[in-house]
Amino acid sequence: MKVLAINGGAQKNRNTAKMLQSALDGAAEAGASGETVHLYDLNYKGCIGCHACKLKGGSSFGRCVQKDGLTEVLEKAINADVLLLASPMYFNDVTGALRSFMERLFFPAITYNKERTPLYPHPIKAGWLFTMNAPGEFYDTFFKGIINSSNWILGPSEYTIAYGTKQFEDYSKYEADMFDVPAVTKRHEEQFPKDCEAAREMGKRLAANNDLYIGGNI
Numbered sequence: 001m002k003v004l005a006i007n008g009g010a011q012k013n014r015n016t017a018k019m020l021q022s023a024l025d026g027a028a029e030a031g032a033s034g035e036t037v038h039l040y041d042l043n044y045k046g047c048i049g050c051h052a053c054k055l056k057g058g059s060s061f062g063r064c065v066q067k068d069g070l071t072e073v074l075e076k077a078i079n080a081d082v083l084l085l086a087s088p089m090y091f092n093d094v095t096g097a098l099r100s101f102m103e104r105l106f107f108p109a110i111t112y113n114k115e116r117t118p119l120y121p122h123p124i125k126a127g128w129l130f131t132m133n134a135p136g137e138f139y140d141t142f143f144k145g146i147i148n149s150s151n152w153i154l155g156p157s158e159y160t161i162a163y164g165t166k167q168f169e170d171y172s173k174y175e176a177d178m179f180d181v182p183a184v185t186k187r188h189e190e191q192f193p194k195d196c197e198a199a200r201e202m203g204k205r206l207a208a209n210n211d212l213y214i215g216g217n218i
Ligand SMILES: Cc1cc2nc3c(=O)[nH]c(=O)nc-3n(C[C@H](O)[C@H](O)[C@H](O)COP(=O)(O)O)c2cc1C
Pocket: 009, 010, 011, 014, 015, 016, 017, 088, 089, 090, 091, 092, 093, 131, 132, 133, 134, 135, 165, 166, 167
């Protein structure tokens, strides 16, 4: 089992990266090997709508034609058994970095033919992780939209979240008096470890469950 963890957050040691690491640890417990890619370390753009990935007989059919910092990562993602994709919520969406990655990974896999069968060689199980200040369930519809696309284009997908996260190490240093700091701190101490545990379980579950490849029930 090959697992690729994609950190769509800019920070390498905060909520999102910690949850992602927990998911990767869970996958490792199930015997998978994995690595993490930090998208903010790479230079790349989103989809440019050139349609080279859809050109009949084209040399880049089913693959993104752009050659940049994402090219190697996309190839690794397509060949992974499990993808773990993590992002903080930025303005009611995933970060621009993850959004651009999704465009480059998702669009080449889809066709506009009637069957709409995705083009990647095997199903890729996907575990999504989202962190946010907002209350739980705030973004349920958004997450379900991502999971629908992910189920179709990649393979069986699920997600886990951490909400009401601690954004600042020391709230007193920032213009941030809208927050109930003791409540956020308490939540961070009590709930965030549980969120990481849920992430670990998800990573373990995705890496352990091999049924999908026996008889290809997708
Ligand atoms: C640019 C920016 C935009 C944000 N937008 C949202 C938002 O729309 N909804 C939300 O719930 N939190 C929002 N947040 C808060 C972060 O999603 C939240 O603190 C997250 O857990 C940060 O992850 P990190 O600790 O890995 O950086 C935003 C933070 C930043 C820096």
